[in-house]
Amino acid sequence: MRKLTVFQKSNTAKKEKILNLLLGSSVITLFLVSWELLFQFKVVNPLFISAPSRVVLAEITIIKDGSLLTNLSVSAKEFLLGYAAAIIIGFPFGIMLGWFKLIRGSFGPFIAALQATPRIALMPLFIIWFGLGITSKIVVVLMSAIFPLIVNLRVAMTTIDSDLIHVARAYGASRWQIFRSIAFPTSLPFLMTGLRLAAGRGLLGVIVAEVFGGAEGIGYMIQYAGSTFQTDKVFAGVLVVAVTGITLDFTLDRLGRYFDRWRGEVAVH
Amino acid sequence: MDIIIAEKVNKKFKLKQGQNINNNGVASNQIEVLNGFDLKIKKGEFLVLVGPSGSGKSVFLDLVGGLSTPTGGVVYLDDKPVEAPSSKTAYVFQQYALFPWRTALSNIEFGLESRGVLKEERVKIARELLSLFGLSDFEDRFPYQLSGGMQQRVAIARALATKPEVLLMDEPFAALDAQTREILQNELIRIWEGTETTVIFVTHSIDEAVFLADRVAVVTARPGRIKEIIEIDLPRPRNGELRSSNEFAANRHKVWGALKTEVNKAQQDWKLAPQFSE
Ligand SMILES: Nc1ncnc2c1ncn2[C@@H]1O[C@H](COP(=O)(O)OP(=O)(O)O)[C@@H](O)[C@H]1O
Ligand SMILES: [Mg+2]
Numbered sequence: 001m002r003k004l005t006v007f008q009k010s011n012t013a014k015k016e017k018i019l020n021l022l023l024g025s026s027v028i029t030l031f032l033v034s035w036e037l038l039f040q041f042k043v044v045n046p047l048f049i050s051a052p053s054r055v056v057l058a059e060i061t062i063i064k065d066g067s068l069l070t071n072l073s074v075s076a077k078e079f080l081l082g083y084a085a086a087i088i089i090g091f092p093f094g095i096m097l098g099w100f101k102l103i104r105g106s107f108g109p110f111i112a113a114l115q116a117t118p119r120i121a122l123m124p125l126f127i128i129w130f131g132l133g134i135t136s137k138i139v140v141v142l143m144s145a146i147f148p149l150i151v152n153l154r155v156a157m158t159t160i161d162s163d164l165i166h167v168a169r170a171y172g173a174s175r176w177q178i179f180r181s182i183a184f185p186t187s188l189p190f191l192m193t194g195l196r197l198a199a200g201r202g203l204l205g206v207i208v209a210e211v212f213g214g215a216e217g218i219g220y221m222i223q224y225a226g227s228t229f230q231t232d233k234v235f236a237g238v239l240v241v242a243v244t245g246i247t248l249d250f251t252l253d254r255l256g257r258y259f260d261r262w263r264g265e266v267a268v269h
Numbered sequence: 270m271d272i273i274i275a276e277k278v279n280k281k282f283k284l285k286q287g288q289n290i291n292n293n294g295v296a297s298n299q300i301e302v303l304n305g306f307d308l309k310i311k312k313g314e315f316l317v318l319v320g321p322s323g324s325g326k327s328v329f330l331d332l333v334g335g336l337s338t339p340t341g342g343v344v345y346l347d348d349k350p351v352e353a354p355s356s357k358t359a360y361v362f363q364q365y366a367l368f369p370w371r372t373a374l375s376n377i378e379f380g381l382e383s384r385g386v387l388k389e390e391r392v393k394i395a396r397e398l399l400s401l402f403g404l405s406d407f408e409d410r411f412p413y414q415l416s417g418g419m420q421q422r423v424a425i426a427r428a429l430a431t432k433p434e435v436l437l438m439d440e441p442f443a444a445l446d447a448q449t450r451e452i453l454q455n456e457l458i459r460i461w462e463g464t465e466t467t468v469i470f471v472t473h474s475i476d477e478a479v480f481l482a483d484r485v486a487v488v489t490a491r492p493g494r495i496k497e498i499i500e501i502d503l504p505r506p507r508n509g510e511l512r513s514s515n516e517f518a519a520n521r522h523k524v525w526g527a528l529k530t531e532v533n534k535a536q537q538d539w540k541l542a543p544q545f546s547e
Contacts, residue, residue, distance in 0.1 A: 163366040170334050170360035171431070172353075173383040181379070185370045262370040262411040 050231040055239060058232035067221065072240065075217040078134050079206045082141025086198055089142075090149030094194075095187060097150065098157025099179075111150060119143045119205065123212050137209040137217070144205035145198035152194030156187040189263075192256030199248045207241055271309045272347060272435065272467050273333060278306040279341035280328055302328045304492035306342070312434075315461065315468045317478040319528055320488025320496075321535030326471045329493070330437045333469065334358050346435065356384055359428035363440040365420045367412040373423045374399065374408040380431040391430075398426035401460060418449040425457065429466075438470040442477065454480055455509050462506050475528070479503070479520045480512060487527040490535040497527045 032052050038044045039051030046054060062068040096103050097111070119140060130136040160182060168178045210219025218237055225233035280303040289296050302325040310316050318326045331337045332344050335354040344351045346358070359380060367376050377395035386394075399405050402422040412420055421441055428436055442450045458481055461468060472478050478485045485499045501520050503511060511517055 161366075163362060163364050164368060166336070167360065167362065167366045167379075168383070169336055170354055170358075170437075171380040171383045172356055177383050181368070181382070185368070188370075263413065 046231070047229060048231060050235050054232045055235040058230075058236040059239065062221075062233065062236055068240065071216060071218050071221045074134065075206055075210065075219065078137040078209075078217065079141055079202055081134075082138040082206070083145050083198065083202050085138065085142045086145035086149055086202065087195070090146040090194075090198075091153060091191065094150040094153025095157060095183065098154040099183065104154075111147075115147045115151075120208050120212070123209060126209075127213050132213055132215065137206055137214065140205045140209040141202040145202035148197035148201060149191075149194040152190040152197070153187055156190035157183060159190075160186050188259045189256065192252065192259055196249060196252045196256065199252060200245065203241065203245050203248070270312050272312040273308070273310040273469075274345040275306055275308040275329070275332075275342070276345070277342035278329075278332065278339045278344060279304050280306075280325065280332065280337075281340045301492040303339075303494065305494045308486060308495050310467060310469065311483075313465045313467055314483045315470065315481055317470045317472060317482035317485045318488055319472060319475065319478050319485060319524065320493060321490050321532045322473075323535065324488045324491050324531070325493035326488055327439050329488075330360070330439050330469060330471065333435065334360050334437050356431070357434040359431045359433035359436050361421075361424050361428050361436070361438045361441045363443050365412070365417075365424045365444075367420055367424055367427075369412050372409050372411055373404060373415065373419075376412070376423050377427045377430050380427055384431065394430050395426070398430055402426055402456065416449075417445050418453060421445065421453065422456070429460070429464075433466060436466050436468045438468060440471050440473065443473065450474075450477070451509065451512075457481070458507055475521055475524050476512065478524060479517060480507065485524050487524070487531065490531050496531060499523050499527060 035049075036052045039046055039049070039054070059068075097107060098104070122143070123136070123140060126136040126139050130139055164182050165178060168182060173181065206217070207219040207222070210217035211223040212219075214220045218240060222234050222237035222241075225231075225237060279301070282300045282302060284290065284298045284300055286298075289298055290300050306325070306329065318329070320326055328337075332339055333346065333351060335351045335358070338352060346355060368379065371379070374392065374395050377398055378391040381391045381394065396405070396408065399408055402425070404419060404422060404426075407415060407419065412423070415423065421444075425438075425441065442453055445453065454477060468481075470478075470481060472481075479501055482501045485501060487496045487499070488494070489496045499520070503516055503520060
């Protein structure tokens with residue numbers, strides 16, 4: 001068994017955090033400044049490499065002409081629908097896979113095979129089946145996001161403390177009560193990890209799918225800008241994707257910590 | 270009046286495939302844990318079970334609690350055979366088994382929840398018990414924020430909250446340090462003496478058995494059955510000072526006398542154990 005130690009955040013840990021933050025942001029600043037200088041002193045061709053200042057200008061342009069909002073809302077819609085579908089299907093399925101031996105035995109190999117298939121390689125098929133519209137993108141997001149959820153929830157069920165089941169049975173809890181009062185709370189931290197991974201995969205899925213084939217969305221915007229040599233706009237699009245990804249990850253991480261608060265600060269030895 | 274009657278109880282377990290056990294020289298894939306286990310427990314008494322490890326004490330508690338059924342014989346609770354967990358029994362385990370994501374208060378509510386008691390009533394009962402154990406200031410704490418002794422107090426409170434007729438306690442203090450252990454014994458006996466609950470309490474500690482019990486039942490080495498029952502003739506209400514009295518030592522001596530040979534037998538079993546795995 002893993003040994004868990006509870007410890008308090010010490011002063012040194014706080015100092016270390018601040019130091020890391022300083023070091024991390026100076027590296028980024030150094031990178032941006034050098035990039036800008038290379039452009040200002042005409043060391044590089046802005047047509048290929050762009051520059052931070054030009055990316056900011058491009059960002060302002062696409063905000064002003066409304067193309068960012070239009071494309072972002074299409075991508076967001078594809079992402080959210082696919083992500084929601086992944087949760088609706090993946091959550092109960094992962095739990096059942098972990099909870100019932102029979103389901104694990106029958107579906108396990110199939111899931112493993114699907115999981116090993118690179119989803120994006122199936123994109124041509126999704127386009128044939130679902131067209132170039134948003135449906136094929138939703139399917140890609142669904143297929144990308146569902147596996148981290150299934151895998152995490154399945155593992156969650158194997159970590160259920162059998163002593164707790166013993167207690168619950170001793171107090172006459174029904175199967176449903178056992179599920180609700182033990183399996184569900186046990187699954188929550190795993191669900192949150194799954195949701196985080198799924199968000200990253202889903203975001204990647206939606207962008208790649210749009211780059212691959214489509215006529216709208218941030219991925220399409222990036223692809224179109226690239227093929228017309230608007231390097232600044234490519235970077236502007238990538239920046240939007242990156243910021244979205246980081247925000248999503250941060251939010252889900254915070255939410256995850258809330259659900260994990262009964263565990264305290266733990267270190268795994 | 271007897272609230273629990275175990276009659277010729279027998280319990281066997283099938284071992285997992287590939288596992289074998291040696292019963293007096295005969296290899297078998299079944300393990301006989303209890304055989305001819307007869308015991309009558311009086312309503313409201315504090316009965317302590319002692320016996321070597323692996324003699325089936327926990328298995329017996331599970332039978333009384335309705336968590337498993339005997340292979341042969343019957344366990345009666347209030348004259349009815351036990352077939353499933355009853356709302357008349359409550360269980361306390363050595364490993365506390367608190368829900369880590371629930372606060373102390375909410376943990377105590379658990380048993381009442383599965384019995385459909387309403388929230389307001391649950392909280393009221395849980396608060397009363399917290400205060401009985403001196404834990405009122407800790408109601409919002411999660412188990413990881415409580416010491417072992419506090420966690421076990423919460424687990425006992427969770428059991429008492431259901432107002433059980435029979436309280437099953439499986440080595441509840443075994444994981445605690447000696448001092449905390451004595452404090453909890455004192456608390457348990459103080460609280461129990463004010464109730465009509467029947468307690469079946471398993472322990473490895475003879476001191477604990479003598480201090481708590483009305484009667485101590487000694488279980489034989491596996492297959493377990495009752496070897497001897499010793500009446501503890503110490504007055505109630507009891508308190509910590511009792512432990513240093515001569516009467517206490519005399520009772521202690523009686524229990525050890527009955528237990529000694531069984532523990533030796535079980536140790537013989539352990540010495541032979543490596544051979545069994547061949
Ligand atoms: N579910 C089970 N399957 C197989 N063997 C079991 C099972 N439960 C208990 N046993 C065996 O029964 C014996 C008695 O166990 P137990 O009642 O836990 O002993 P103790 O008296 O120490 O509480 C042990 O040898 C244990 O391995
Ligand atoms: Mg035991």
